[in-house]
Amino acid sequence: MKKFVQLIIGALILGLIFLGLSKWYSSEDNQKTGKKIYVYNWGEYIDPDLIKKFEKESGIKVVYETFDSNEAMEAKIRNGGTHYDVAFPSEYTVQKMKKGHLLLPLNHQKLPNMKNLDPNYLNMDYDRHNRYSVPYFFGTVGIIYNKNAYPKEDFTSWRSLYNPKFKNDIILVDGAREIMGMSLNKLGYSLNDTNPKHLQEAENDLNHLAPQVKGVVGDEVTMMLEQHEANIAVVWSGTAAPIVQEHPEFNYVVPKEGSNLWFDNMVIPKTAQNKEGAYQFINFLLDAQNSKQNTEWVGYATPNKAAAQKLPAEIRNDHRFYPTKDTQNRLEVYKDLGKDILSDYNEHFLNFKMTLQ
Structure with missing residues (x-):
């Protein structure tokens, strides 16, 4: 009789363990599929x-x-x-x-x-x-600038950034496609250009911009502009929008030669x-x-x-950030250029950044 009771108890314990494991697995499976x-x-x-x-x-x-x-x-x-x-x-x-x-x-x-x-x-x-x-x-890639610092300057062209009067007062986003693309557009090429000669020409062109560049930065763009560590920047429109909305002395433009629509x-x-x-x-x-x-x-x-x-x-209705059809017609969407061409872009951009040190 004692052995029979022990068998019954053992069976109940095993049943409870099995039921618990079933619920645990079911819960885990549910988390993987339906609840997470x-x-x-x-x-x-x-x-x-x-x-x-x-x-x-x-x-x-x-x-x-x-x-x-x-x-x-x-x-x-x-x-x-x-x-x-x-x-x-x-x-x-x-x-x-x-x-x-x-x-x-x-x-x-x-x-x-x-x-x-x-x-x-x-x-x-x-x-x-x-x-x-x-x-x-x-959004787009464009130029944000302080109107109080440069009240008479026209930033509707990428060429404007090359003015020596902006020495050490421009910051650039840290993106090879963005900055190489800026130079390619300035030179009249596509920002999806794959011609090695054009890419080298873009690097050489950026080297002429170098004296005006304070730095190539990441998330610090907003802080540097707001604290007037620099008065001009090449940025994404989404970075520019809150600055412009909160600080009316700033304006944002998409240059006439073209830019990126991302x-x-x-x-x-x-x-x-x-x-x-x-x-x-x-x-x-x-x-x-x-x-x-x-x-x-x-x-x-x-x-x-x-x-x-x-x-x-x-x-x-702010066409600086919701561009009109006319503006969009001169913008380009990035294409996948392939690993080798992307490496070329990165190499040319790195060469340019090294001139800033």
Whole structure:
């Protein structure tokens, strides 16, 4: 009898252990598939309150990580490890990731809020029919300057920066495509140029700019301008917008020779573990009210037409940051130039930076 009772107790214990393990595995599996998504984005590129709102409405936990370059993001997704469900590459990286079979084709029926997007920013060359990507924010590269420091100067041309009177008063963003592109546009070439002679010519041209350059910097741009450590900068429009809005002595222009029209996008990597959660998150960000809130927090221009209509008129009608069709006609979107050509751009840019030391 004693042995029988022990067998019964043992069976009950085993049953409880099995039940507990089943629930644990079920919970873990549920977290991986239905209750958690991994999001990989640029730093300070989403309103944190929207993440909390999404988690509350959907019941899905957002594990949020950031990157500081397209190359770092693409390499991490390619190499595996963390299986991100949503990522935010720029346009030329979308092209590269498509070629590398790293992206999941999108089912637009699961993204009904795509109807809110401005058709002018859909079906771009880098992703026809938005097969793999949905635009998130867009902008330009241009010149921001202090009108009080230079009240009579005209910055509507890249050539204006080469004036010796600006000695040691210009800062540049630390981007090979941006700064080499600036020089290529000034010389009358495409910022997607692959001709080795033109790239060398652009480097030589930048060397003439060097005496005017105080430094090539990253996130310090805003602080340096606001503290008047420099009065002119070549920056992204999203960096310029809050400065211009908060400090009326600054203005931002896109030079007449042309510049970059860039797009950051939302994609679902092919290795995503929670595809349904990814669709929910992207569609949530495409909601007009959510997109408006996000746009006001981030400061970049939104391709979401329904959201833009909710923005204050002084923002949505500011053609410095929401360029007209005429302006856009002289802008170019970056193309994936391939590893070898990109290395050439980086090498020429590095050579230029070395002249500043």
